[in-house]
Amino acid sequence: MKKRNLVWTMLPAAAIAGTILFNGCKSGNQHDKKATDSTTTAPTANAGLKLPDGFSAAAIAENMGGTREIAVTPQNNIYVKLNNLKDGKTILYLTQDGDKATLKTSFGDFKGTGVYVKNGYLYASSDEEVFRYKLNDKNEVISPDKPEKIVTGLISRNEHEAKAITLDNDGNLYVNIGAYSNSCQVLDRKKGSPGQKGCPILDSAGGIWQFKADKLNQHYGDGIRYATGLRNVVGMDWNQQNNQLFVMQHGRDQLHDLFPQYYTTKQSADLPAECMYAIKKGDNAGWPYMYYDWQQNKKILMPEYGGDGKKEGGETAINPTAAFPGHLAPNGLLFYTGNQFPEKYKNGAFIAFHGSWNRAPEPQAGYFVVFQPFKDGKPDGKYEVFADGFSGGAENTAKGSAVHRPCGLAQGPDGALYVTDDSKGTIYKITYKK
Amino acid sequence: MDFKKAPILLLISIFIATGLQAQTKKHKAAVKPSSAKLKASIAAGSTIFTENCVACHQADGMGIPNMNPPLAKTTFVLGDKTKLIKIILNGFSDDVEINGQRYANTMASHDFLKDQEIADLLTYVRNSFGNKASAVTITQVKAARAANGK
Numbered sequence: 001m002k003k004r005n006l007v008w009t010m011l012p013a014a015a016i017a018g019t020i021l022f023n024g025c026k027s028g029n030q031h032d033k034k035a036t037d038s039t040t041t042a043p044t045a046n047a048g049l050k051l052p053d054g055f056s057a058a059a060i061a062e063n064m065g066g067t068r069e070i071a072v073t074p075q076n077n078i079y080v081k082l083n084n085l086k087d088g089k090t091i092l093y094l095t096q097d098g099d100k101a102t103l104k105t106s107f108g109d110f111k112g113t114g115v116y117v118k119n120g121y122l123y124a125s126s127d128e129e130v131f132r133y134k135l136n137d138k139n140e141v142i143s144p145d146k147p148e149k150i151v152t153g154l155i156s157r158n159e160h161e162a163k164a165i166t167l168d169n170d171g172n173l174y175v176n177i178g179a180y181s182n183s184c185q186v187l188d189r190k191k192g193s194p195g196q197k198g199c200p201i202l203d204s205a206g207g208i209w210q211f212k213a214d215k216l217n218q219h220y221g222d223g224i225r226y227a228t229g230l231r232n233v234v235g236m237d238w239n240q241q242n243n244q245l246f247v248m249q250h251g252r253d254q255l256h257d258l259f260p261q262y263y264t265t266k267q268s269a270d271l272p273a274e275c276m277y278a279i280k281k282g283d284n285a286g287w288p289y290m291y292y293d294w295q296q297n298k299k300i301l302m303p304e305y306g307g308d309g310k311k312e313g314g315e316t317a318i319n320p321t322a323a324f325p326g327h328l329a330p331n332g333l334l335f336y337t338g339n340q341f342p343e344k345y346k347n348g349a350f351i352a353f354h355g356s357w358n359r360a361p362e363p364q365a366g367y368f369v370v371f372q373p374f375k376d377g378k379p380d381g382k383y384e385v386f387a388d389g390f391s392g393g394a395e396n397t398a399k400g401s402a403v404h405r406p407c408g409l410a411q412g413p414d415g416a417l418y419v420t421d422d423s424k425g426t427i428y429k430i431t432y433k434k
Numbered sequence: 435m436d437f438k439k440a441p442i443l444l445l446i447s448i449f450i451a452t453g454l455q456a457q458t459k460k461h462k463a464a465v466k467p468s469s470a471k472l473k474a475s476i477a478a479g480s481t482i483f484t485e486n487c488v489a490c491h492q493a494d495g496m497g498i499p500n501m502n503p504p505l506a507k508t509t510f511v512l513g514d515k516t517k518l519i520k521i522i523l524n525g526f527s528d529d530v531e532i533n534g535q536r537y538a539n540t541m542a543s544h545d546f547l548k549d550q551e552i553a554d555l556l557t558y559v560r561n562s563f564g565n566k567a568s569a570v571t572i573t574q575v576k577a578a579r580a581a582n583g584k
Contacts, residue, residue, distance in 0.1 A: 158529055158538040190525070190542035191486075257489050268489075357498040360488050400492060423499075 047428055048404075050388045054342070057387065057430045058099035064092060064425035068113040069164070069332070069408035070418050071122070073139035077104075080408070080420060080427065081115040081124055083162075091115065091124055093141070094427075101427060107144030113234065114165035114175075115408075118213070123173065127161040128154050130175060130211070151175060151218045155205050159188075160232035166245070168238050173213040174245055175223075178232035179206035183252050183304045184288035191258050195304030199288050202228050206287060208236070208247065208279065229285040229317060230277070234354075235333030235409075241347050242377040245279040246321070248330035248351060252291055253358040255303070262309040269362035270295065274328050275320035276349070276372070276379075286317025294323035322349075322379045327356035328366035331407045335374075338415025341432045348374045350386065352406040352419060355397070364400035367391040369409070369419055387430060390421065472557070472569055479558025482551050486544060487559075495563030503530060503537040506563035515556070515570055519578035522552050549575040 047059035065086035071079045078094040078101060086092070089106035096102075114125035122133040122141055131147035150173065154163060160178025167173055181188050184199040184206075199206070204220060207228035211218045226245070235248035256268030263271070272291035277283070286292075286299065290313035293300045301313030324330070332352030336345045348371055355366035369387040373380045391402035404421035411417060417430040483491075490502040497504040505511050510532075511518060525543035529536065547555065549572050556570035 158527065159540060161538070187525075187542055188540050191544075191546060193542070254489055257486065260485065357492070357501065358489055360490075360492050361484060399494065400498070401496070 047426070048389050048392070049428065049430075051430065052386065054434065055430055055432050057428050059426050060096065060099055060101040060429045061094060061103070061427040062425065064103070064427060066422045067092075067408065067420040067425050067427060068162070068422050069115045070410040070420045070427070071115050071117040072410045072412045072418055073117055074413045075138055076413055077139065078410075078418070078427070079115050079117065079122055079124075081112055083111050083113060083422065085109075085111065086425075091122075099429070101429075105144070107141065108147070113162035116165055116167055118167045121213075123150070123165055123167065123213070125163040125165050125175070127156040127163055128152070130163065130165060130173065132213075149217055150213070150215065151211050151223070153219050154209075155180065160205075160250070162232075162234055164234045164236050166236050166238050167213055168245070169240075169243065171213050173211045174226060174236065174238075175209050175211060176230070176233040176236060176247070177205045177207060177209055178250075179230075179287065181206075181288070182231075182254065183302055185304055189254060189258070193304075195288055195302060201288075206230060208233065208245065210281075224281075226281055227277075227279045227283045227285065229283075229287045229289075231287040234329075234331040234407075235351060237333045237335050237349075239278070239335050239377065240337060241335070241374075242278065244377075246333060246335070246349070247277050247279055248333050249275045249277065249285065249287075250329055251275065251326055252287070252302075253327070255309075259303045259309075262303055262307075265362055267309070269326060269356075269359035269365075271326050272300070273320065273323035273326060274330050274353075275324075276322040276330075276333075276351075277318060278321045283318050284316060285320075286314035290314030290317055292320050292323055294325065297323075322372055322383070324351075324353075324370070324383065325365065327358040329354035329356060332369075332409035332419070334409035334411060334417070336411060336417070338411050338417075340415025341417075344373060345371065347377075348372060349379075350409055350417060351383075352409050354405050354407055354422075355391065355400070355402050357400055360400070363398035365397065367397055367402040367405055369406055387419065387428075472561075475554045475557040475569060476561050477558075478551075479554035479556070480562075482547065482555040483558055483562075486547070487555070490539065490541070495559070495565075497537065499535055499537075501537060501539040502541075503532050504563075505559050505565070507565060508532050511559055511565060512567050515574055516578045516581070518556060519552060519570065519575055520582060522547065522556070523579060523582050545579075549579065 046057040049057045066083040067080045068083050069081050080092045082090045091108035093105045094101040110126035112126040116123040120135050130151040133141045133147050157180035159180045164176040179201050184196050185193040187193040208226045209223040210226040211223040232250040233247045239246050251272040255263040256265050273294035290299045299314035301307030301311040330351050331354040334350045351370045353366040356364045367390045368385050370383045371386040372383040390404040390406050391397040405423040406419050407422040408420040419428040495505040523545045526541040529538050552575045553570045553572045560567040
């Protein structure tokens with residue numbers, strides 16, 4: 001409560017200062033449309049999002065809790081996973097009518113991130129386990145109180161706990177098990193603490209594990225470490241065109257904090273890259289021994305392992321498929337296979353960047369959905385910001401106090417794009433009209 | 435200087451000045467003779483904060499939901515000084531809930547900071563982000579470090 005009181009007492013002062021500064025900078029412009037928009041409380045166009053021409057957005061549900069990943073059924077109904085309890089439950093089921101989604105029921109008592117619908121089952125993850133619920137022919141859950149436990153006993157140690165999930169077309173389930181560490185130091189995040197030799201975290205975390213989608217009570221021993229050297233992944237999707245797993249890695253934090261002799265605060269804000277990887281079974285993406293520098297286009301030796309920001313490393317590590325600026329936190333990845341959006345979006349990747357915190361004292365960044373064009377299963381040209389404005393303004397973005405934070409992505413049967421916000425619990429639907 | 439901005443700057447200065455005056459008046463009773471020393475300690479602490487803390491706790495001390503806890507008006511910061519000093523010395527890895535929000539990230543030990551640096555840093559933290567609390571002294575840090583059994 002104290003925190004809230006503080007915010008409220010500071011709000012009027014901040015608003016006044018903001019208005020003064022804003023108008024000061026724009027002195028002479030009598031008709032400032034933006035200033036009017038930012039102070040109005042009436043519903044804004046496109047639910048406050050900025051989109052390319054022809055696209056529109058609606059907030060189809062609001063205040064739904066910590067809405068993480070999302071799945072839309074062929075019947076156009078929605079499942080959303082919560083990372084907190086809402087009325088004692090953690091999975092929401094909503095139906096849609098025009099630009100409104102209505103909460104029909106909620107179930108599940110495990111907090112978590114992942115949700116996926118495939119082959120007559122709803123899959124959902126906690127931070128330690130993966131469950132599934134049998135669906136009827138309308139893709140409704142038959143027994144909400146009786147999920148089957150598919151995977152159990154996964155490591156979750158207060159850092160990178162979210163278990164993102166996806167499925168392929170051959171009955172396999174892929175689970176991210178994030179590293180419970182920043183860079184595998186002997187003492188996590190401690191200045192001067194070296195990297196552990198033969199990082200032991202990689203035995204049970206820091207990678208993607210493959211399990212059977214239909215076998216109950218699987219432990220580590222029943223699965224395969226499908227890819228390793230991935231610090232933490234939340235956004236992942238099965239690319240249908242390549243029939244291949246794609247993941248988005250959250251890069252390491254605190255280069256300047258821990259190594260001020262090698263990195264300025266500006267370099268520390270921009271580096272390392274947030275990487276997209278196209279994964280083949282057995283791949284190693286190189287964490288914690290290297291990171292990818294998107295400015296030099298090089299794999300750089302991790303400073304905890306003797307690097308200095310210039311020495312190259314990761315000889316056996318795969319190269320990223322695409323690289324994005326540091327700390328933007330990619331939490332959603334979706335390859336667009338719909339027909340509603342213009343042709344250029346087909347088979348390209350949407351990425352929901354949750355937004356940074358580790359750029360301080362430099363301005364924070366992110367809180368947007370990006371589109372990465374693809375051609376023949378490979379990135380084709382530079383990414384573009386597709387949906388922006390989640391934060392509620394440039395000032396919020398810079399301060400890292402975004403109102404909404406994009407997290408999960410899903411595609412509807414009609415080709416509409418859905419985006420969740422795990423800060424305020426808004427669900428956005430983005431559509432296109434010719 | 436852009437003359438158009440002059441009135442605004444003036445307005446801001448008046449705003450700040452009146453604010454400061456009001457604050458000084460309000461806390462007149464609490465101000466001790468050693469306020470110059472306090473100011474110097476806060477200034478030194480601010481530099482240490484920027485080098486070691488700001489990336490996680492943020493410039494406004496509000497932290498990051500789910501990960502890094504706020505430093506503004508929490509009992510961790512304003513309460514028992516020995517406990518607070520021990521967080522700097524030993525780090526902090528408990529899952530905590532503050533004002534209904536959960537924070538899970540690991541804070542590393544910062545025992546490499548010197549006693550005076552810890553005293554300055556905590557004096558700064560206890561007098562920033564809307565906090566107003568007594569200074570942490572080098573004697574208190576020395577005592578906490580000795581009792582810490584390191």
